[in-house]
Amino acid sequence: MIVALAGGVGGAKLAHGLYQTLRPDALSVIVNTADDFELFGLRISPDADTVMYTLGGVANNQTGWGVAGDTWQTLEMLGRYGHESTWFRIGDRDFATHIMRTEQLRAGQSLTATTHTLTSALGIRAWLLPMSDQIVATEVETPAGRLHFQDYFVRRHHADEVRGVVFAGIESAHITAEVDAALGQASAIVFCPSNPIVSIGPILAVGGMREAIAAARVPKIAISPIIGGKALRGPADQMLAGLGYDASALGVARIYGDLIDGFVIDQADAELEAQIAALGVRVLVTNTVMRDEGDRRTLAQNVLRFAASLASDDATILKELTD
């Protein structure tokens, strides 16, 4: 089993590359759910949905979120009814996901079980695992006050300076049996190129997660979401700077620290190799920009081979590869 930790779009792309590279049921993706929120009375799980739609082959690759070819009838009618939340763009097919999830959660199903129902129906054979079944909500401290993550990220277009990040509810969240089992079976753990503060950060903050990752005696590889000091997408660079970190691949490597064995940086950051290696991690310099599906597979293969090179028994990783 290869276990990936993922947030939204960047994480989903590498998870997709891994999914296409591995035996399909040899991949578990532990996904950030601290961006989850309730809107229109429905439970929305933005990162889980982005990974699910991407693995299921129905993602809208233009926007990075939502379902390809989706339509907007429901949202337009909600707007006509005067609903104030139409700034969060939910398409008609996407609404079905939230309706189904909400109904099952209200009927007492766990988020993990509900997610499995949805992914199975889409024919996804990988395991998409919410980081926790408890509710955690990322909030961002800004000059405009403390904002719910989606307010900051979507409604206000992540334009506010970030002075602090809080994961409300994290003290009551713990890893699920499914996450624990996946980490226990892992032959490698991959930290996808997602925002280290608000995507991977909440995952690592869930009770029992760091311990379970630390206990796994397998290669742990992180891919930098920062290239040349910039996030490919989203506010990770500004967020790192605002919180006093170095907005660079080096800064990300420092955040993960002892938790990882290997770090993957883009060729554009080759100059940082020695500094990152000095932290005590092995470094792979390669192309990390995933422009198309071929790039996703190539990066996944490079990450897995890098992991195998760090493993005591590289065969356990390489046998999961389908080619």
Add this chain to the structure above:
Amino acid sequence: MIVALAGGVGGAKLAHGLYQTLRPDALSVIVNTADDFELFGLRISPDADTVMYTLGGVANNQTGWGVAGDTWQTLEMLGRYGHESTWFRIGDRDFATHIMRTEQLRAGQSLTATTHTLTSALGIRAWLLPMSDQIVATEVETPAGRLHFQDYFVRRHHADEVRGVVFAGIESAHITAEVDAALGQASAIVFCPSNPIVSIGPILAVGGMREAIAAARVPKIAISPIIGGKALRGPADQMLAGLGYDASALGVARIYGDLIDGFVIDQADAELEAQIAALGVRVLVTNTVMRDEGDRRTLAQNVLRFAASLASDDATILKELTD
């Protein structure tokens, strides 16, 4: 104020005729909510929605339910997720209604307040009033067992013999302040050509409703939904027969009994005029089939003039007419 009692399609058509004939805010429609149910975790109010969409000018006149030109992306996706309830056809715009209603109800709003939010947003100036804010659920006794109304009506296409009808929860339901006020201001009360058992029946069974109607010293007119022994739409005829009533306009007039002063029958039933008059009600014989919007207005005008002819002061009704 003219107050109409209405169920689904037939009631909506006459309500629409009244709405086009009266000053728009001089109409209150008390609508059956005993067909309401929860599906997809959402609160569906089929009769209220049919009246609302019809008055709002967005009804699908081909089907009689739903929104004109609606699409099916959400429902198709729910089907792809394996949801079992896609037999109840909810379009994408229609979903918005149920999402909005459910969110407001969960936030503690009454069904009456929620309905007002929706109708106002659609520009409807008439008052659409749920018969009660309490939950009532019509159940039908059949040879196949006791069925929830929508199971009987939609899923099983009202093909089962009806041996009994139960309004579960009716003992706890009472009229709202808004219904009471509307009946108190009524200058006439119109029982629309809706199913007397499962559409008008539950309205009359709500605690305080019969008393409030009886207390109103104004003309009360019912329009037969049965023409030539047949319901124009739906199972009213079979239902009347199954429950031991005469499946005819006469049978309907007997059910309403002392509650009404006037009864409107179709020209096809002219032969029943004397028998119905013998019950002690005045009878109007006219065309009651509403094929188009002109028919709706014409029937509404005829009903209102008939009501005026039975009133002690006919001016109070006639002054509400716009032409």
